[in-house]
Amino acid sequence: MSGNTLTYETTASAGRIGTARGTSLAPGRAARELGLKRSEFALAVHLGRIRTLPDEGGGGGGRVARDEIERIRAQQGYPEGLRESVRCVGTAEGAALLEVTRARFTRLARLGLLVPVSFYVNRYRAVVWLYLADDLRQFASDEGNADAALLKGRTPEGLRDQLTEGLDLRPRNWRGRYLGFLLRRADDPWARAAAVASLLDPVEVSEVVRDPYERSHLLRFRPAQPSHGTPGSPAAQLAEEIMTATDPDEIDWLRADLAGAVDVARGHRPAPRPPLRPVPREAEHRPAPKDPHPPRRAPHPEPHPAPQDPPPPGSAPRPSEAEAPGRIRSMLTRLWRAGP
Structure with a gap:
């Protein structure tokens, strides 16, 4: 896989063998029928060596049609050819296939030139990478790899610099x-x-x-x-x-x-969603229910008049500005009535 775009590799529905559930086998039974371990069977399915059917019974995994079992058995070189096509090797055996040291094999894998097909974590919590033996044989048979000093001679300087910086593409x-x-x-x-x-x-x-x-x-x-x-x-x-x-x-x-x-x-196909409940018409016009226990509000205190300073002792109280015009008006009235 390279670049920024994935190419979706799908198997056409017509390519799968149509058969009833009664004429197909569960993965465990199919592996035994073909003489494979469960891990080998799973890898063979991933690689397209064995075609499967969806398990409509919900048992998990894919089922294998009886016709598919017979097709594989009829292939030339069965069963050794099938087992060899899914044989995985670790670093030591892979280095032997390439006729290189284990250190060089690890460098090639870290640089992304050898692509793992599987891995597991051992009891020491170390990751053990596994490679297809077929992939390694093809890599070794490519004359360009030997010419680029990948299998023989000194690793190119640019690649050594990447390894020094900690590159690990596995x-x-x-x-x-x-x-x-x-x-x-x-x-x-x-x-x-x-x-x-x-x-x-x-x-x-x-x-x-x-x-x-x-x-x-x-x-x-x-x-x-x-x-x-x-x-x-x-x-x-x-x-x-x-x-x-x-x-x-x-x-x-x-x-x-x-x-x-x-x-x-x-x-x-849009993702399923829960159905919306219709709102009754009477509920649309119904007023909101009143709270039977409304929150109590603190009473507002009555405003008190601002206190006034008492008049100084010995002084007569001065009439207020509102009373002065009335007194002047009554005095003028008395003078007018008395005449000259």
Whole structure:
């Protein structure tokens, strides 16, 4: 996976074998029928070596049609060819296949030239990366890799500088490959959007998908994560960190792809929402009920007149300005009546 755009690899519905549930097998039974371990069977499904059907019974995982079992058994080189196509190797065995030292093999993987197909956390809480043996053989057979001094000679200076700065693309490359597996098996637009969301932190998802009903719908289609120890254990927490995007540019293009995938899914089929309850007509015109226990208000005190200073002793009280005009008017009236 490269660039900022994901190519959705989906298997057409016509490519799947249509059959009734009664003529298909559960994953565990199908693995035994093909002589594979459960981990090998899961990887074969991811790689498209085994075609599955949706489990409409809700048992989880995909079922395998009996016709698909017979098709695989009829292939030339079965069962060794099938087992070899899903054989995974660690650093030591991978270095032997490439005929290089373990240190050089690790450098090539950290530079992103060797892409892991799986991983697990050992009892020492160390991440063990696994690689497809087929991928390593193809890498070794490419003459350009030998000419670029990747397998022989001194590692180019530019690549050495990146390693010195702590470059390690193994987690990111694994996420990209794993997302390709999920998208290849997703038949529903919401399932494709949920596959992208599964690699993002929930906070990032909530910022891109703001509708709570759409986020809830995404959770319904969220793919089951590979188990790595007991939930909440240090091994499980370390695995969860690997399965969550951390590089800023990786987060940016995953957010952009999630927004586009949700937009496509929304146009295909909107997320379900609870039905709205109709409001009765009488309730529309009904006055709001009065509170039987209204809050008590503190009584307002009566205003008191401002106190006045008493007149100085020995002085006659002066008439107020309102009484003076009346007294002058009565005096003039008496003088007018008395005449000359």
